[in-house]
Amino acid sequence: MLRPWSWILGFALLRSALAISTGNCVSFDSKSGGFQVASTGSARVLVAPNEWPGVVRAAGDFAKDLSTVTDKTLTVANATSSTASQSKTPIIVGTLGHSDLISAVVNSTKLDVSTISGKWESFIAQQVSNPLPGVDKAYVVIGSDKRGTIYGLYELSEQSGVSPWYWWADVPVQKRSNVYFTGTCAHGEPTVKYRGIFINDEQPAIQSWAQEKFTNGTGAPFNHLFYANVFELLLRLRANYLWPAMWSGMFYVDDVANGALADYYGIVMGTSHQEPMARSTPNEWNLKPRGPWNFTSNAASVTQYWVEGVERVASYETVYTLGMRGEGDLPLEESTNIKNLENVVEAQRKILAQVYNKSDASTIPQMWCLYKEVQSYYEDGMRVPDDVILLWADDNWGNIRRFPLENERNRTGGAGVYYHFDYVGNPRDYKWIQSTQLEKVHQQMTLASDRGANSMWIVNVGDLKPYEMAIEYFIALGRNVDRWRERSPTNDTLQAFVTQWATREFNLPSKSEEIAGLVRNMTRMNARRKHELLNTTTYSLVNYHEAENVVAAWSDMLSRSEAIYKSLPSGTQPAYFQLVHHPIQASSIVQQLYYTVGKNNLFASQARLSTNSLADQAIEIFDSDWELEDQYHKLLNGKWDHFMDQTHLGYYYWQQPMTNTMPAVNRVAGKKQALAGPMRITIEGSLGCVISSFTPFFS
């Protein structure tokens, strides 16, 4: 729906500032001629009394970030035109139409804000002279709307050296003697209007972690203390949309502050494909007796349930999920046909219009997710009103099933994509560590944008960690797909992205290209076959050295990553461990384990005595999987305890195993000589063994 905005500033892919965001807004060099932050040893960040509270909150983050970087003191203060002059060189922050301060600045400086005026989530920031009475100069950050301003602030924070992941992945903040805001810093409308994540499948990892960290052991884990961290992360990533945890969580019930807090921060809340009308379903439905979850037989009760849902959130920024599915990711009963579902949607829109006191629902953001069987209703002719976003889905494995056709691209609601980095369901879960290839994400999401699916992108991120970089890449594409679109041998934007990301996170520019290679290879190699689907014969043990080559490649990656890890300052090691080294180590262990057990099984069939030492090795490797998990959990005094609780070895069916199980190993009779004699000769490329001393014959 929204199209990329024409850029005010050009940008280079390789830049000195620690950021992978808009452009060169920050310099640490006095010769840049920029606006020096806290040049007097302290600085004031001014906001108007009528500013969005969420902008004021973000200005606090911004002040704290810059204080940390510069070791100087930035404070946020309310100001009017007449009180602003307490500082001769303030930073003035505000939202067009929501800030008397910004109105005054624009009025007195004649600053051209036409590029952002009336736009979605855009901002412009630059130095101005004499913006207000008694103020010599100021740096102004002006947003087109609430999130526009917030994104401007976080843009400056990131470029100054505060990673969006400073807390979630312990990326250290680099200290700078001086920070200069340079030139004009700006970003227009995003490619995709709603860009977000779905925290899902949250047991055992994030739920146990949240329970430990935010509840003192009692109460719902996903409370406002938990979500404050999520909301801030999303805004720093310039995302705006969230499907909250719903396996065992109920966003609006678990903590009544959750909904209010999201709106305060500036996060647009949604609910997943099976939770219509802003209620966590089935959990909320089952809180008390309401009869069957059936709109045909139990319409009054279902309607009342939905009315309550909309009334609860009508004052918050919300995209309503329409439609109806069965409980537990299952279709409704067969008798529920398209006509009934159309009745459901019609009823839902009537509820919306009624609660919002509007003649119709067409201006209220709504979405209908065409996930799994729901897509077939659409294909069979079911339609929803034009203003409802149609959210197309991937096949759960990263391949988008269907893009909007030519004649579907003029809908006012537009289209979007529901994508998966994590999945629970048939034929098998994948929910441990990163196994979606970055190139795949690039190819699918740029294609989605090209085909007009730009109203909403949401990705299932499971426990959130450890998908940090993949999440950022997904959101970055959604914010500005054109920036990352071009790929060619001489313009590898994915390599540029990951390299810039590595530079920002680890501040080791000489190694950033190599780290990018490691991360890309890690996702590429894991995507060949996800950990959960590996077994002892996935890679051939006899043909073309396939398994040996795979394991050798992991070994090589591991030793290169290890060398980088050891070269890093201790303050950067935790971030590198979480973001790069752990997934390489963890994947390497799993590959080594299946390879070793595969060899063990094969060698047993070949009556080779080394079968038994391979069995012993397998046990050691299996134990090292736990040791690595334990290392993750003990990191930084247990900050991320439970985040690697996810079982990943020994799937028996689609659902996660209740414990990790070592693939089964054989042992051969160690004290008994093999029938064919003490020496076994195996022909390369053969499952068998040459039998030297006799020929088995007949009966």
Place this chain on the structure above:
Amino acid sequence: MLRPWSWILGFALLRSALAISTGNCVSFDSKSGGFQVASTGSARVLVAPNEWPGVVRAAGDFAKDLSTVTDKTLTVANATSSTASQSKTPIIVGTLGHSDLISAVVNSTKLDVSTISGKWESFIAQQVSNPLPGVDKAYVVIGSDKRGTIYGLYELSEQSGVSPWYWWADVPVQKRSNVYFTGTCAHGEPTVKYRGIFINDEQPAIQSWAQEKFTNGTGAPFNHLFYANVFELLLRLRANYLWPAMWSGMFYVDDVANGALADYYGIVMGTSHQEPMARSTPNEWNLKPRGPWNFTSNAASVTQYWVEGVERVASYETVYTLGMRGEGDLPLEESTNIKNLENVVEAQRKILAQVYNKSDASTIPQMWCLYKEVQSYYEDGMRVPDDVILLWADDNWGNIRRFPLENERNRTGGAGVYYHFDYVGNPRDYKWIQSTQLEKVHQQMTLASDRGANSMWIVNVGDLKPYEMAIEYFIALGRNVDRWRERSPTNDTLQAFVTQWATREFNLPSKSEEIAGLVRNMTRMNARRKHELLNTTTYSLVNYHEAENVVAAWSDMLSRSEAIYKSLPSGTQPAYFQLVHHPIQASSIVQQLYYTVGKNNLFASQARLSTNSLADQAIEIFDSDWELEDQYHKLLNGKWDHFMDQTHLGYYYWQQPMTNTMPAVNRVAGKKQALAGPMRITIEGSLGCVISSFTPFFS
């Protein structure tokens, strides 16, 4: 063809003498009024100078046996009517028509020999007065033919306390102060004319053993030193026919004494179904370049090969195998049709007539074995001359595929059966320990006899040991099927047989019924699923306590057998170990192993921590399999070294594995709590586990 002979003596199933043979020929009680063996402290066993050398040799065994039993001295001496009187009370042994001594005895005593005269393998033995000049009384053993006399001698040996297995299974000879030969001892013609065994599939066990024991490490293992033991065993069992080892052996080539020795002992030699005309094929064929094994394209060479084969054995008692098969138990090429095979048989009979210098081959013993694909030639209409024995075969698993029909029972050659206690081939070998149920042997072989298959019974016995009792039962049925035919709740002849066998072997009459029960159960339970086909899920681990019940039954058998083993004198323990205790122990270990690993695999899937201790237990059980094998090999200073070399755990396809492999065990993460919590609840009869703390949901 031959029908059971009417009995001279009745017999009781439960008798005092240690034998399961004809009847009450021996007593150890002076009140029996019998002929006292070596009453003067020594005794002479007289044979005529024109006696069969094989009878003289057997008389030597007889004299040695009785010397051992009585601790007195029996010697064999040549004698004539005039020299016999050196002993006043000799034992006179001879064959009707082959012993001047017996002619003189019959002439002077008017002894009625009409019951055996002209019969096959019959004998009569009794005390006579004044049989020869100067001889007061004598015990005479008169055979209708060579083996008739030999069987009479071994009958007396066995009833005196020398088991046919005294050497092959170390059954101790019981000492007796006095031995009396009582009444009239006799046996008529056998039910089945040719009763024998096939030593086959002889690597790794019997071949390695023979190599160690009879060759000083060089030369062919199956030489005359080896076969002397086999021939004696067969005669003591009252068998008469042998297919020699041919996996890597060539009976007439490996040791030129082999053929002559067989004839000397009185063993009728044959060759297996794929070795026509008394040559070990393909081994002999491949000794030098002879062109293709193809009678169509290479008739001259093949004919010459067969001529040489017949010439080599024409002076020995032989049953010629006719027909032609491909090498290695395989059919000939498809183009070889019935007409070609009929040409083969016609050529073979011409060769026989020519070498034997007869007008035709109809009086020369011949056999055509309808094994595997050969039966289909017969079913498709191929016929051989009427005098050729048709040898029907089982399906390799103890089920005879086809019996002679009514209109097939008047052939002069009659019919026979080729049966398996051991098998190598698709779908899987079985060649370790006894897994053929005794009841099955009884049912199949009595049925075979009823349907007229009484010309030849031969059973594949693999390494010979450890099928001792099954071999004896098969041969005993063939010698006198009527004796063992009747089975009813009140006349369980199988139980009688095994009980008598146990009494004879272990001299512990109070436990014989229990031992019989153990042995029968061992064969019954092993026949449910042979060891080689067992796996970790053969018996259900969740339904009806199936696996638990199977293992418990083995445990119970093992402890009962252990108690008997410990109660036996040390001299009897080796025999009991080989014949009863070892197979129960060995089977029990295998069952316990698969059960334990099955539980291990199941418990892993249920995320139970005891998975790991089950894996450790499995390793211990697996090791105990080797320890038991080692115990067998170290028995009696290594007398039976290698006889338990046979691999039996971890088949990967039909052919024996090159080493024993423990079924694969899982391990669960021992240091990591299962997702569902520390306690797992399993519902009996369910593969699953109750998951208590959370419900997996959706993505």
